[in-house]
Amino acid sequence: MNRSIPTPSISEVSVGPFTVHFYALCIIAGIAIAIWLGNKRLAAHDESLRGVVSEVAVIAVPFGIIGGRLYHVITTPEDFFGADGELLAILKIWQGGLGIWGAISLGALGAFYSYRKLARTMNLPSFGIFLDAIAPGILFAQAIGRFGNWFNAELFGRPLDTWWGLEIAYKYRPRGYGLFETFHPTFLYEAIWSTALAILLIIFGKRWANGATFAIYIAGYSLGRFFIEGIRIDAAQNIGGLRLNQWTSIAILSLGLLIFYRLQRKPPIHLAEEK
DSSP, X not given: OOOOBOOOSOSEEEETTEEEEHHHHHHHHHHHHHHHXXXXXXXXXXXXXXXXXXXXXXXXXXXXXXXXXXXXXXXXXXXXXXXXXXXXGGGOGGGSOOOHHHHHHHHHHHHHHHHHHHHTTSXXXXXXXXXXXXXXXXXXXXXXXXXXXHHTTOSOBSBOOSTTOEEOOGGGSOTTXXXXXXXXXXXXXXXXXXXXXXXXXXXXXXXXXXXXHHHHHHHHHHHHHHHHHHHBOSOOOEETTEXXXXXXXXXXXXXXXXXXXXXHTSOOOOOOOOO
16 A cells, blocks of 8 residues: 555543543644734734734634534534434534634624724724734634644545545544545645645735735635535535535635625725734
C-alpha cells in the first residue's frame, strides 16, 4: 500500500480526574488565535481599539459554540432523537459536531449585541470594520479546528489510494466501506483552503469597502466547502442529489457575493496597514 497519512491513535488524555479531549484543544487554540489576530488588526485601525475583540468574544464565542451545536443537532436529528438517538449526546461537544454555519450566524448575532453594548461607553468604528478585522482570524480558527476532526477520525471523504490518503481504522469506517483503508483527508483540504483564503483576505482586504472582507470570507469559504462537502461520506441529509451543507454553501456563497457587490459601490474606509 502507498504511504499515507496516519490517524492519531488517541483523541484524549487523562489528567488526574479530568479528561482532556484534543478536539476541544483544537477549538480553544483556534479561538485564541482568532481573538489575538482580530485584536491586532483592529488596533491597526486605531490603537485605542486594542482589546475590543477580546471583550466582544466573551459573548460572541459562547453564542458561536451554541449556534454551531444547534445547527448540527437540527441537521442530524437521528443521532439525538428517536429510537436510536441519544438525547444527552447533545451536550457531548467534545465528540465533534459543531456546524460552522450555525456558529457563524449565532456568533455574529452575539458579537453584534456585544459590540453595540460596548459602543455605548466608547467610540467604535462601524460594525463592518470590526467584522473585517476578525474575518481572517476566524478562518485560521476553522483551519485549526479541523484538526480536531483528524483526532476524532471523523468527517473524512471517499476512498483514496494515494500517498496523501488518510488511514482510517476499521471501527471508524462507514457501512459499506469496511474494505477500504485510506480515504480523502477532507479535514486537511479544508484547513488548507481556509488558511489560503485567510492570507488572501489579509493581502487584498485593504482595497475593499467596509464589511466586504467579511463578505468574501463567507463567500470564499462556502465555495471551498461546497466541493469538499461533496467528497465526504458521513451521513447527511440529501436534497436533489446534493448534501444539505452543499445547498447551504450555495445560499451563503450567493449572499456573500451579493453583499460584496453592494458594499463595493460605497466609498471605503480601510483598515490601516498592519505593522
